[in-house]
Amino acid sequence: MPVVRIAFATNKGGLDDTLADRFGRAPTFTIVEVDTDTGEVKKVEVIENPGYRAGSGAGVKAAQALGDHGAKVYVGPNPGPNATAALQYLGVKVIPLTGATVREALAKALEELKQQ
Amino acid sequence: MPRSVIGVTGGKGGTGKSFVATNLAVLLARRGLSLVLADLDVEAPNDHLLLGVERLENEEPIEVFFPFIDYGKCTACGACAKACDTGAIVMAKGRPPMVMPRLCSGCRACLMVCPYKAIAEDGARVMGYSYVTPVKLSGAGFTLVTGVLREGEEHTPPAIVAAKRRALRVAENADLLIVDTGAGTGNGISAALQETSLVIAVTEPTPMGLHDLAAILEITKGMGKRTWVVVNRSGLGPEDKHLELARKHGVERVFRIPFSKTAALAYARGVPLVDYDPHDPAAEALQGLAEEVYREVA
Missing domain, CATH: 3.40.50.300 (P-loop containing nucleotide triphosphate hydrolases)
Structure with a gap:
């Protein structure tokens, strides 16, 4: 898969932001369109997470948002059980990671995707 | 009373x-x-x-209402997922929805909005x-x-x-x-x-x-x-x-x-x-x- 959309759970969003510490209630998602062969970033998009202020079902609403934006990979803290089921159904691969910037996380994700 | x-x-x-x-x-x-x-x-x-x-x-x-979906009638239009307030219905483009039982409060909003009557009226689950x-x-x-x-x-x-x-x-x-x-x-x-x-x-x-x-x-x-x-x-x-x-x-x-x-x-x-x-x-x-x-x- 050369060009893929990878979603990162973020606070303010953007390549220099650090990963958020939770999935369902992360304030934003940074979606990076990237060529997995060359590592070239084609597009960076920051979306608001509908789960951030949701009354209930935050994780599933967040998962739905990733699916709607065409993300095929998610990088960030581990989603809960409901969100994990939703991501699986939506065909979004989960790469658990915390304590990194989006740029660092992107490098790790590309490494991991190459190994498969 | x-x-x-x-x-x-x-x-x-x-x-x-x-x-x-x-x-x-x-x-x-x-x-x-x-x-x-x-x-x-x-x-x-x-x-x-x-x-x-x-x-x-x-x-x-x-027993509370639960949306059982008739996949023969469902067109994957997404109306039910939009109406669901509790995030219990997930939609992938072009595929029938997935319902997460424990997030469903049984409110019937999905049943009311489905234009294709693809949701059974008498579906229920035990909570x-x-x-x-x-x-x-x-x-x-x-x-x-x-x-x-x-x-x-x-x-x-x-x-x-x-x-x-x-x-x-x-x-x-x-x-x-x-x-x-x-x-x-x-x-x-x-x-x-x-x-x-x-x-x-x-x-x-x-x-x-x-x-x-x-x-x-x-x-x-x-x-x-x-x-x-x-x-x-x-x-x-x-x-x-x-x-x-x-x-x-x-x-x-x-x-x-x-x-x-x-x-x-x-x-x-x-x-x-x-x-x-x-x-x-x-x-x-x-x-x-x-x-x-x-x-x-x-």
């Missing part, structure tokens, strides 16, 4: 809601009222334990159980209705409402239905209190008791309910702010149940305090409260 419905609530957990409700039920049944006690603390119902009841009887499942158990006491008895939510369920109100409806049916010709709610001030609590004409808010002389009393009194005031306050474990700490709060919220009466080690012992043994030691000061305070409730409803 029963002749009277009163609620026992309080906001904070552990203030003694069930303690007050069970002892009131025992005393008022002995006073000659035909009585039903509904334990609507569906996440942790334990009135039966406080009454020494060993097992709950007459189990019935609590809990209700029980009707006779409680036998020396001198009198009453009926205990208990609602129990299944583990892992995310929405209490549908189970609370279902158990309450069963209690109302059981209590149809009764003098009094006492509704014992769980802790908190969520939708489930106001749903439990809907039919009550008098609410007893149990609090304790602690900062937490004060904080949560403020929250529950906002609810009872907002619902236009006549409200009494019971300060349980009275003597443990200052109560002046509780009293001021009660005044501000138009609470009609304030009762005190003194702190009592004997009450804790009776509680730990699953014997109503008024039976364990009827002369304990806390038991006497409960008798005083019961007498006032009796005057209200008899």
Whole structure:
């Protein structure tokens, strides 16, 4: 898969932001369109997470948002059980990671995707 | 409908809601009222334990609506997922939706918006159980209705409402239905209190008791309910702010149940305090409260 959309759970969003510490209630998602062969970033998009202020079902609403934006990979803290089921159904691969910037996380994700 | 419905609530957990409700039920049944006690603390119902009841009887499942999707009719239009407020329906482009049972509150919004009638109208799932158990006491008895939510369920109100409806049916010709709610001030609590004409808010002389009393009194005031306050474990700490709060919220009466080690012992043994030691000061305070409730409803 050369060009893929990878979603990162973020606070303010953007390549220099650090990963958020939770999935369902992360304030934003940074979606990076990237060529997995060359590592070239084609597009960076920051979306608001509908789960951030949701009354209930935050994780599933967040998962739905990733699916709607065409993300095929998610990088960030581990989603809960409901969100994990939703991501699986939506065909979004989960790469658990915390304590990194989006740029660092992107490098790790590309490494991991190459190994498969 | 029963002749009277009163609620026992309080906001904070552990203030003694069930303690007050069970002892009131025992005393008022002995006073000659035909009585039903509904334990609507569906996440942790334990009135039966406080009454020494060993097992709950007459189990019935609590069924709530659940969207079963006819994949022959579904066009994956996504209307149901958009209408779902609890995030229970997930849509992948061009594929039929996936429904997550435990996030579904059974509200039927998806059923109403589906343009293709692809959702079965009579789909249901079991989210809990209700029980009707006779409680036998020396001198009198009453009926205990208990609602129990299944583990892992995310929405209490549908189970609370279902158990309450069963209690109302059981209590149809009764003098009094006492509704014992769980802790908190969520939708489930106001749903439990809907039919009550008098609410007893149990609090304790602690900062937490004060904080949560403020929250529950906002609810009872907002619902236009006549409200009494019971300060349980009275003597443990200052109560002046509780009293001021009660005044501000138009609470009609304030009762005190003194702190009592004997009450804790009776509680730990699953014997109503008024039976364990009827002369304990806390038991006497409960008798005083019961007498006032009796005057209200008899």
